[in-house]
Amino acid sequence: MPSLKPLRAPDLTTTTTTSTIDEVERPWNVVVWNDPVTPMQVVVVVFKKIFGYADNKATALMLTVHHEGRAIVWSGAADKAQSYCVKLQVAGLMATIEQDAS
Numbered sequence: 101m102p103s104l105k106p107l108r109a110p111d112l113t114t115t116t117t118t119s120t121i122d123e124v125e126r127p128w129n130v131v132v133w134n135d136p137v138t139p140m141q142v143v144v145v146v147f148k149k150i151f152g153y154a155d156n157k158a159t160a161l162m163l164t165v166h167h168e169g170r171a172i173v174w175s176g177a178a179d180k181a182q183s184y185c186v187k188l189q190v191a192g193l194m195a196t197i198e199q200d201a202s
Contacts, residue, residue, distance in 0.1 A: 126200045128181035130174040133194040134165050146191045147173060150184060175200060 147158035188195035
């Protein structure tokens with residue numbers, strides 16, 4: 101007859117920890133900077149073409165760039181922000197991306 105071993109109780113001193121990352125990635129902002137070369141109407145046309153903005157929104161953003169020196173023209177995912185930034189630069193505008201501070 102085989103020797104029976106007593107059942108072993110589970111080791112209750114072992115703890116399992118799971119970490120959940122609840123941090124939501126902050127959006128990335130596409131920033132257009134004022135420059136002394138590009139005509140204001142060209143900036144409006146570029147905003148309409150790249151982002152599909154209506155004339156009034158594109159004009160308001162252009163005026164913000166002109167008067168404040170910069171404007172956040174789009175916010176969202178990093179890869180899309182990078183793509184928009186490159187398109188703006190190819191169109192001749194000074195553009196950068198930055199992660200939203202909030």
